Amino acid sequence: MTLLDPTTELGRRAVGTCPVGGTRNPGGARSVATCAGVRKDRRVRALRGRVVTVGAGVALGASLLMAGAGAAAAVPPPALREDVTDESGVLSAGEEAEVQAALDQLAAQTDYQLYVVYVPEFTGAAGGTEWAQAAAEASQLGADDVVLAVATETERYALVPESAGAITAEEMQAIARSAEDDLRAGDWAGAAVTTAEGVEAAATGNAVPGAGGGGGGFMTALLVGLVVIGGIFLLTTFTSRRRKQQPAGRPLQDTAGATRVASTADEFHQLPTAELDRRSAQALVRLDDALRSSEEELGFAQAQFGAASTREFETVLVDGKQRLTEAFRLRQTLDDDIPDTEEHVRGTSAAILRLCREIGQRLDEQKEAFDQLRAIEERVDDALDAHEREAATLRARVAPARAALSALAARYPASALTSVAGNPDQAELLLGEVGTALAEGRQRVAAGERSTAVGYARAAEEALGQVRRLLDAVDTAGEDLAAVGVRLENAVASITSDLSDAARLARGNAQVEPRAIEAREAVAAASAARSGQGDPLAALRRITAAEAAIDEALAPMRQQAERSRRAQALLDDTLGRLESAVRATADYVSTRRGAVGPQARTRLAEADRLRMRAADQRATDPEAALATAQQGEQLVAEAQRLAQVDVENAEQMAGYGGGYGPGGYGGRGYARRGGAGDMVSGVGGMVLGGILLDSILRGGGGFGGGGGWGGGGDGGGFDGGGFGDGGFDGGF
Structure with a gap:
């Protein structure tokens, strides 16, 4: 499988580019009989109708976790000679054969042809959709040609065109969502097979899973991929639709034709250890966002319908949080200072991924019921009005919050206020974006586009919830810091008693004396903090640790x-x-959480x-x-x-207006790229809070849904999606 330039035979499939000996039909389509030289090696298929320039395209999930992606190999958009182009080397020979069989089946049953391209990174274009479009144009593809392009290292992908012949845009969206499930699971071949099967189903008039049904409820787009950090989690992040539709252990053919069984025990065996470790970390972030936003969504529902109507959802959420705690405990064993064997890393990472998948499936089971409960599309006008009133109430709290922080800053050092210092600014930024979203939502209602208006209402609701939490945190900070003074007094009295015991019971003791010195220094730091010369929280932590240490040293001498x-x-x-x-x-x-x-x-x-x-x-x-x-x-x-x-790293890399660029774990930052700017300018507050409006308008949201890990922008990401650039309604 190779990449070729636009001068190849396949690259001359447009009007006027038929190779020597071929002719072209008046409408621009070639006659297969007279232009056989451009046939593909493994199939013969007539190009129906005209040759087109590929349109907007479907791209899922704009930029994603990008965790430690590093410098991927740059591959410009190629002309496509082969059905399958694998510049990333992710397919085994057996998997390539499996993909080719699916493409052959598609060509035999329909007039459609699918090209699949795997590259490390999309370069030479603005994003994934543009890259795939450029490849299609370089190859002079026809109206019934479809391209699935996957960037394996930067975890983006695109499916173009937006619609293809008789296949509607909605059906193409559903096909892309199905392929995304496989990509998230690391099933590169499965994504291609799923796409081919989806195109065949749509072309032959059969139902495409996930197409149809509108976008009305908060839960409808769990499978579409909401990116709210206020955040509604994309449950299918952990569930491969293709694998759910086939029995576990389906035999796959390897290069020798022998049977390979894909059992649960070895489902991750082909992944390198570093990749498995990275995916487990990503899964935790996505699920943590899901549960946080689901908790917020549940709160909205409880306020509206009462606890009795939402008890089952609450039970699922509590169970999910408990199991997530266990997953984080496992992750901590990988992040601690104890060296890990490769076996431990692989086993722990796999266990985390399975836990996350199971939790996601439990949440997914509540999708339809929760959607029916909220029925937001039916009352979107009321929702927009309610959000307007809530925004006014919260806006009135911003100035008092600033004043409260100024008063606290006069009494405490900046280090004591780091967790809330930026809250008023973030709240104000979010409120501005709420106003924009509400105005757009009203315009969509007036135009009769109620399902789209729901997306704007949902974005506003999520953002308002975050504003409330930001301002509440300022109020709580004042109360907590006020209580620190009393605690410091008690701590000083307690450790002073310890120092007396040390002098009485263990004077000159080699174990006790160093700890007594630290205790005296901690008392001095506490006294300075009480007089406004230090961080009271840090002083309290220090004196508590010092007291515990001296207590431990004195323990043998006490009853x-x-x-x-x-x-x-x-x-x-x-x-x-x-x-x-x-x-x-x-x-x-x-x-x-963005x-x-x-x-x-x-x-x-x-x-x-x-x-x-x-x-x-x-x-x-x-x-x-x-x-x-x-x-x-x-x-x-x-x-x-x-x-x-x-x-801080995310802000430095991109700033609030333009989203977040590539980041990494730990010291390099963990950033996601936002990108609702095509619809609402300056969505920095929502991006930082994880509310990417373009993804919400694609239908994401609701209990358990969404994923604060993507966004609109440049190409699809398959570790948490949403419809990215080149989508519908003008290209989100």
Whole structure:
């Protein structure tokens, strides 16, 4: 399989480019009988009608997680000689044969022809759709020719044209969504086979899975790929439609014709370890976004219909959050300082992926019922009015929030306010975008486009929820910092007692003395913080850690009952502080989840798990509970730091107006690219919050849906989608 230039025979399939010896029909189509030289090696198919320039195209999910993508090999749009072009080398010989068989079947049963191209990266064009269009144009493809282009390293893809002959745009969307399921699962061959099967079904008048049914409800587009970080998760991220439609263990033919069984145990065996590790991290981010936004969506429904009507959804959500906690615990074993064997990395990553898939499937089962419950399209006018009123209420809170932060800044150092310092600005930015979305939604209602108006209403609702959370966090920060002063006083009194015990029981003891020195320094830092000369939260963390350390050193010299009593006293304060820190960091991640990557989320989830574990240990083993809670404090502090680094890097890479560019895990940032600018200019607030309007208008959203990992823009991404550039209604 090779890439050829536009001078190839296939590249001369347009009017006036028939090779020597061939003729062309008046309408521009070639006669197969007289232009046989341009036939493909493995099939003969007449080109119906005119030769066309490929149109807008379907591209799913604009830019995606881009985690550590690195410098992929650049491949410009080629002219296509072969049915299958694999510049990435992702297909085995057996898989290539499987794809070719599907393409041959399509050609035998229909007038359509599918070209499949795998390259590391789309270059030489503005995005995935443009790249695929350029390849189609370079090859002079016909009206019934379809191109599936996949960038394997940067995880984007496009399916063009937007419609093909008798195949409607809606059917092409459904075909693309089905192929995306396979791409997410790493089934490169499966994506091509699924596309061929979908084109054949549409061409022969059979139903295409996922086509039809409109886009009215909040849940309708779970399978379309919403990118809201307010975020509604794309459940099919974890579910390959092709695999769901066939029995597990279907035999596939390898190069020798022998049977290869795709069992659950070896479903990831072909993936390199680094890729498997990366995908597990991506899956956690997507599912974490899904559950966060589903929780918000559930809150909307509970406010509207009451707890009784939403109890089943709440049960599924609680179960999903518990299982996600376990998945994050597994991930933490890969992120800690203990070296991992390759076997451990592979086994743990596979377990995470399976957990995420199972949770996604549970959420997916609630799709239809939740959609029916909300029925947003029927009341979209009322929804837009309600959002307008809510926006006015929240807008009135921005100025007081700024004033509150100014007052706090006069009393506390900047380091104590990092998690909320930017909240008023982010809230104001979001409110501006809400106004734009509501205005556009009203225009769509007036034009009779109610289902499209639903997308704008949904984007506004998600953004308003984030604004509320941002402003609430400012209020809570003031309360938390006010409580720190009292806690510092108590901590100083408690550790002073420890220092007295150290002087009385262990003067000069080699184990106790260094810890006594740290305790005295911690007391000095606490005194400075109380007088406004330091960070009170940092001082409180330091003095608590110092007291725990000196308590441990003094433990052999104290009675067990006394140790338990002191541990219990420390535990109360530590748990309260940990709970506040987890809540503040969770708010920060939720309202900036368009930029926050898996490492911060993993630390946060593990800190929350340890918080709950410490609470469970409290009655039976306060000393162990204290150690657990202190470990949680360390993790939540690290989570906050990593999240801030991710957000700062994302902002530096792109700024608020133009979306987020490629990022990576950890220190390089974890950014996603936004891109609703074709519809609503300046959507930086929504992008940072993970609300990509173009994807919402494609129908994403609802309980469990969506994925804050993509966006409109340049080509499709298959780790969390949405319809990207070149889609319908003017090319989102």
